[in-house]
Amino acid sequence: MRHLIKEWKRITGEIKDGYLYLFLDFDGTLAPIRKHPREVKLGRGIYNVLKKLAGADNVSVAIISGRKLSEVKRIAGLKGIMYVGNHGLEAAGPGMDFKLPSAIKAQKTISVLRRKLRERLRCFKGVLVEDKGLTLSVHYRMADKKNWEKIARICMTAAEPYRKQRKIRITAGKKVWEIRPPAAWDKGRMAEKLLNRKKRELKRKVIPFCMGDDRTDEDVFRRFKNTGYTVKITKKNREASMADYYLRNVREVSFFLREIYSLRRRA
Structure with missing residues (x-):
């Protein structure tokens, strides 16, 4: 895996005029992992930049979490974005209220x-x-x-x-x-559903940008391996992963999101 920040200048040229869909894991990506799930909080810096991205042009944001939907919505507290809970089994956001029937x-x-x-x-x-x-x-x-x-x-x-x-x-x-549940449904399938929905709505190409730190995020990386940007949050760049890039920690994720917002603000 290549370090995303070192590759950012090149990537900027590839995405500057495109519509981005950010698929972001929560625990370990947007917020540090804690011993108890109830101790996890979204930092003020990341909250502020996500709020700005939610209102920016040419970008959509989805938080895709293993937490139940109501919980991740409560902790993040952001409006105008898509929330996905239970590893893709439920979702809610602008124009969507979804639960997998099975x-x-x-x-x-x-x-x-x-x-x-x-x-x-x-x-x-x-x-x-x-x-x-x-x-x-x-x-x-x-x-x-x-x-x-x-x-x-x-x-x-x-x-x-x-x-x-x-x-x-x-x-x-x-x-x-x-x-x-036994259904062959995961974060990757749900992210693909959201991406295709956005493509139909806009009638244009939408570029997926996916970030996560856990095994369940590999389903998203696998789904978009050749069609988008996949980023593992890990300190080990040689860790086995379907992702093409890596960031070391939540601090680097925050830096990257600010860069995305700056790019969209200039567009």
């Missing part, structure tokens, strides 16, 4: 697993079983490391019968297990 059907199974996992994991200090409506997340970042393997085994044992029946699927993130 995800709604899976809610009963998700609810059953929530009760089972809370019962079986309550003896482990630092484990959070988070009910996100359409999905379930088991966070173990704050648990004792010596218990991580045991926690994973309990999660898999509880979820496996439902996975075999194709009622759910299980994915891994950064110190989190995700239990999701």
Whole structure:
């Protein structure tokens, strides 16, 4: 992966006259990851530049998060942008209110697993079983490391019968297990849906610019590998990823967003 800031001058020439659609992950991209999800906040600097971008010409903004939709909307607190929650299963914004039908059907199974996992994991200090409506997340970042393997085994044992029946699927993130509906739907599919919608609306080319730090963001990178700009947030430029570029941290993301706004202001 190449460092985005070092390549910025060249990229500017490629995108300066185009319409950009920014697809931005939240935790670890727009805001630093914290031990507890409730501790995460959007910094004032990034909030201000996103607010400016939301009102700028030739650019659209979508925050695509694993959090439930209502939560990411509350934390970000921005108007005029698209919000996507639960890894693409739900979305809301200008002219859109979306929930994947098959995800709604899976809610009963998700609810059953929530009760089972809370019962079986309550003896482990630092484990959070988070009910996100359409999905379930088991966070173990704050648990004792010596218990991580045991926690994973309990999660898999509880979820496996439902996975075999194709009622759910299980994915891994950064110190989190995700239990999701079985549909072949993800952040990448949702981002593509939004991009195509914008293309039809504008009747012109729209360039996707995608940023994220987690495994689920690889679905977005894979979707736009040859048609847009894909940026992994990581300190390891040799990390295996479908992204073409990288930024090291949230501070560099903030710098990049300011550069995008400056470019659009001059256009």
